[in-house]
Amino acid sequence: xxxxxxxxxxxxxxxxKDVELRCDPISGHTxxxxxxxxxxxxxxxxxxxxxxxxxxxxxxxxxxxxxxxxGESVSTLTIQRTQQEDSAVYLCASSLGADHYNEQxxxxxxxxxxx
Amino acid sequence: xxxxxxxxSQVPVFEEAPVELRxxxxxxxxxxxxxxxxxxxxxxxxxxKYLSGSTLVxxxxxxxxxxxxxxxxxxxxKPSVHISDTAEYFCAVTKGSxxxxxxxxxxxxxxxx
Numbered sequence: 313x314x315x316x317x318x319x320x321x322x323x324x325x326x327x328x329k330d331v332e333l334r335c336d337p338i339s340g341h342t343x344x345x346x347x348x349x350x351x352x353x354x355x356x357x358x359x360x361x362x363x364x365x366x367x368x369x370x371x372x373x374x375x376x377x378x379x380x381x382x383g384e385s386v387s388t389l390t391i392q393r394t395q396q397e398d399s400a401v402y403l404c405a406s407s408l409g410a411d412h413y414n415e416q417x418x419x420x421x422x423x424x425x426x427x
Numbered sequence: 428x429x430x431x432x433x434x435x436s437q438v439p440v441f442e443e444a445p446v447e448l449r450x451x452x453x454x455x456x457x458x459x460x461x462x463x464x465x466x467x468x469x470x471x472x473x474x475x476k477y478l479s480g481s482t483l484v485x486x487x488x489x490x491x492x493x494x495x496x497x498x499x500x501x502x503x504x505k506p507s508v509h510i511s512d513t514a515e516y517f518c519a520v521t522k523g524s525x526x527x528x529x530x531x532x533x534x535x536x537x538x539x540x
């Protein structure tokens with residue numbers, strides 16, 4: 313079956329612009345995660361959805377970052393007034409719910425470059 | 428709160444030599460542990476996981492890891508590495524379903540011909 317897909321694969325934007333990143337999880341996966349991976353660094357947790365609600369938003373770096381999920385499916389991560397430090401690869405992952413202990417399936421990522 | 432420590436940011440090793448990538452975690456409750464691998468220019472994929480039962484877990488590509496509760500460790504090992512094992516390896520921990528997963532900062536394994 314299809315894996316996790318993300319779009320766009322690459323995004324170049326100017327400082328101050330807003331960007332929207334999309335994640336399509338594996339069908340039937342109730343949990344969805346967003347991570348940020350800066351160049352040469354590890355994964356930084358941003359936000360987690362269980363269904364359409366986000367029990368843990370603790371990783372969002374600032375109020376410029378927001379995310380939503382609809383229909384227990386697609387999720388969008390929005391970054392407003394982008395800054396150069398937002399440049400990174402944004403990874404999305406999904407997992408089944410109970411009894412699957414959060415084994416995550418990752419998408420290919422969106423590489424964001426803020427000029 | 429849970430955390431994961433991967434002390435070695437880079438590990439160079441000669442081809443066909445054994446390797447151990449270290450992972451230590453901290454948590455006040457039982458945890459589930461994972462190793463993920465990220466090959467160059469690719470996404471992360473699951474290498475192996477410990478949920479319960481035998482503390483020695485075998486994964487793909489000849490890797491294995493041992494869960495040591497007393498030492499709060501989950502080190503990854505391979506008896507003989509190949510060039511194709513060159514990648515970044517991430518250890519991760521979660522308290523269970525519907526719980527946040529915390530990743531370590533990663534260890535870059537460089538296999539030298």
